[in-house]
Amino acid sequence: HRGDQKPSPHKVNYASRGVFAESDIFKGDFILEYRGDLIDPEESKRRRRIYHNSLKGFMFDFIWHGKFWTIDAARDDGTLGRLVNDDHINPNCKMKRIMVEGKPHLCLFALKDITPGDEIRYNYGDADCPWRNQVRIPWSCIRIL
Numbered sequence: 001h002r003g004d005q006k007p008s009p010h011k012v013n014y015a016s017r018g019v020f021a022e023s024d025i026f027k028g029d030f031i032l033e034y035r036g037d038l039i040d041p042e043e044s045k046r047r048r049r050i051y052h053n054s055l056k057g058f059m060f061d062f063i064w065h066g067k068f069w070t071i072d073a074a075r076d077d078g079t080l081g082r083l084v085n086d087d088h089i090n091p092n093c094k095m096k097r098i099m100v101e102g103k104p105h106l107c108l109f110a111l112k113d114i115t116p117g118d119e120i121r122y123n124y125g126d127a128d129c130p131w132r133n134q135v136r137i138p139w140s141c142i143r144i145l
C-alpha cells in the first residue's frame with residue numbers, strides 16, 4: 001500500500017509505501033522476514049559508495065557474534081520486509097535476529113495485537129533517522145540492533 005492512500009493511525013503524512021495488516025495479528029506472532037543479501041562490512045561499504053542515497057535506506061546493519069553485518073534489501077524482490085517503516089515511539093512489532101542453519105535472519109514479530117488496517121512498524125533502533133526530527137530528508141537510515 002502507499003502510505004498516502006490508506007490512513008495510518010500514526011498520522012504521518014509522507015508520500016511513501018508502508019505495510020498494513022489485512023487480517024488480525026496477535027501478540028508474539030511472526031509477521032515477516034526482512035529479506036535481502038547478507039553482506040559483510042567491506043561489501044556494505046563498497047555498495048554504500050556506489051548506491052544512490054535513496055537505496056541506502058534499505059540497508060539494515062546489525063551485530064551478530066560480535067561482528068557487523070548488513071542485510072541489503074536495495075533490490076526490489078517483491079518482498080514486504082523492505083517496505084516496513086520506522087516508529088521509535090510506539091512500534092507494534094520488533095525485528096529479531098533468528099539463526100537458521102548457522103546464518104542470521106531478520107524476522108519481525110508482533111509486540112501487541114494488530115488489527116486489519118493498522119500499519120506495521122518497528123523501531124529502527126539507535127539510528128540517525130532524519131524523519132524523527134521532522135527533517136524531511138528521504139534517505140539513509142542505518143539501523144543497528
Ligand SMILES: C[S@@+](CC[C@H](N)C(=O)[O-])C[C@H]1O[C@@H](n2cnc3c(N)ncnc32)[C@H](O)[C@@H]1O
Nearest residue numbers: 016017057058082083084085086131138139140
Ligand atoms: C526500508 S524503507 C521503508 C519503505 C519506504 N517507506 C519506501 O517507500 O520504500 C526505509 C525508508 O523509508 C522511509 N521511512 C521509514 N520510516 C519512516 C518514517 N517513520 N517517517 C518517514 N519516512 C520513513 C525513509 O525514507 C527510510 O529511508
